[in-house]
Amino acid sequence: MSPRPEIAGARRVVVKVGSSSLTSLPGGLDEPRLAALVDVLGAVHAQGREVVLVSSGAIAAGLTPLGVVGRPRDLATAQAAASVGQLRLVQTYADAFARHDVTVGQVLLTADDLTRRSHYRNAQRTLERLLTFGVLPIVNENDTVATEEIRFGDNDRLAALVAHVARADALLLFSDVDGVYDGDPRQGPAQLLDTVRDPADLGEVSLGTARRNGVGTGGMATKVEAALIAAQAGVPVVVTSAAQAAAALAGDQVGTRFAVMGPRPRARQFWLRFATRPRGRLHLDEGAVRAVRERGASLLPAGVTGVAGEFLADDPVELVGPDGVVVARGLVAYDAKELPPLLGRKTSELDPEYRRELVHRDEMVLVRRPSLG
Numbered sequence: 608m609s610p611r612p613e614i615a616g617a618r619r620v621v622v623k624v625g626s627s628s629l630t631s632l633p634g635g636l637d638e639p640r641l642a643a644l645v646d647v648l649g650a651v652h653a654q655g656r657e658v659v660l661v662s663s664g665a666i667a668a669g670l671t672p673l674g675v676v677g678r679p680r681d682l683a684t685a686q687a688a689a690s691v692g693q694l695r696l697v698q699t700y701a702d703a704f705a706r707h708d709v710t711v712g713q714v715l716l717t718a719d720d721l722t723r724r725s726h727y728r729n730a731q732r733t734l735e736r737l738l739t740f741g742v743l744p745i746v747n748e749n750d751t752v753a754t755e756e757i758r759f760g761d762n763d764r765l766a767a768l769v770a771h772v773a774r775a776d777a778l779l780l781f782s783d784v785d786g787v788y789d790g791d792p793r794q795g796p797a798q799l800l801d802t803v804r805d806p807a808d809l810g811e812v813s814l815g816t817a818r819r820n821g822v823g824t825g826g827m828a829t830k831v832e833a834a835l836i837a838a839q840a841g842v843p844v845v846v847t848s849a850a851q852a853a854a855a856l857a858g859d860q861v862g863t864r865f866a867v868m869g870p871r872p873r874a875r876q877f878w879l880r881f882a883t884r885p886r887g888r889l890h891l892d893e894g895a896v897r898a899v900r901e902r903g904a905s906l907l908p909a910g911v912t913g914v915a916g917e918f919l920a921d922d923p924v925e926l927v928g929p930d931g932v933v934v935a936r937g938l939v940a941y942d943a944k945e946l947p948p949l950l951g952r953k954t955s956e957l958d959p960e961y962r963r964e965l966v967h968r969d970e971m972v973l974v975r976r977p978s979l980g
């Protein structure tokens with residue numbers, strides 16, 4: 608049996624590959640490296656496994672054709688590069704996968720596509736249908752239209768969300784480094800972590816940001832954060848290099864494995880916890896924190912001491928304790944401007960139209976803060 612049966616046996620896999628494995632700043636797209644990855648994924652597809660590829664590299668691939676040297680400093684240049692580069696990237700993939708008789712489809716997502724519940728379900732249906740057709744979807748962030756505020760920013764997190772949206776059995780994050788080390792291996796000797804079972808296992812680990820002169824964005828920190836999201840959502844993860852892709856997909860003992868850290872949450876719970884972006888905050892008193900955290904209660908106006916942010920009814924908000932720690936996230940039942948007169952008041956004192964919960968229990972997830980992020 609393979610050392611990692613949960614990966615070897617995964618029927619549907621999301622594979623994420625970073626810019627650093629496909630491109631270089633001076634050279635643009637590295638076609639031989641891209642073709643090598645496609646050979647591995649083509650073989651996996653031929654075994655009857657379903658693959659969703661989340662590929663970075665659009666911005667880096669667009670720099671050479673535009674004559675831009677170095678990492679773009681402004682968003683508009685990055686977006687122009689992505690516009691040119693995404694086309695080249697996907698065309699190169701399409702040609703390479705055609706040699707394996709695999710049809711690819713392009714899926715460009717903005718953060719809004721996953722933060723809005725209706726869009727999330729739409730993305731889910733589209734991915735499902737593509738896979739039913741035997742198509743290999745290639746996902747990237749829609750960089751050309753995403754503004755600074757609504758960007759996912761890094762494809763590692765996007766890949767973790769896609770793993771859930773696509774109901775994947777495993778997530779593989781491929782980079783230019785062969786796993787998570789206890790310190791940046793480029794800075795000095797470091798030890799490879801074989802398995803992470805709990806966020807606490809990473810307590811002593813230093814996760815640098817990506818190299819400044821490199822093409823990657825988040826370094827190991829964003830990969831670890833993404834791996835924890837997936838693992839906490841019941842999806843096993845391996846972080847390793849693109850060069851080890853075949854071995855990783857076969858379930859060999861390469862890279863760093865993140866064991867599943869919890870049961871798969873219901874889609875709505877996962878969406879609330881990881882995909883939504885809070886539009887505001889409700890400040891809770893001690894009693895409300897206990898009620899929400901320990902008694903599984905809904906949040907009532909009586910336990911709320913303050914409101915921050917401009918949100919509308921049904922927007923996601925954070926519930927924050929007196930110590931500033933986020934206790935939960937939920938969909939609020941009122942517009943922000945309706946709230947000040949309700950705060951601290953008992954339900955029985957309120958007009959009937961304001962007697963519903965501020966955040967209903969069914970619309971809330973508790974936030975257990977991992978030691979990172």
Ligand SMILES: Nc1ncnc2c1ncn2[C@@H]1O[C@H](COP(=O)(O)OP(=O)(O)O)[C@@H](O)[C@H]1O
Pocket residue numbers: 624625626627628781782783784786787788789790791792793812813814815816817818821822823824825826827828
């Ligand atoms: N603890 C660590 N373990 C492994 N790599 C690390 C660590 N800390 C920082 N890194 C760096 O993270 C880089 C990978 O991140 P990045 O360049 O963003 O990759 P990608 O483009 O594949 O997303 C590696 O090249 C490595 O130097």
Ligand SMILES: N[C@@H](CCC(=O)OP(=O)(O)O)C(=O)O
Pocket residue numbers: 624625626627662663664665666667689747748750760761762763822823824825826
């Ligand atoms: N969407 C961007 C990549 C963003 C990103 O996360 O890059 P990386 O850290 O290399 O995975 C692009 O295609 O250039």
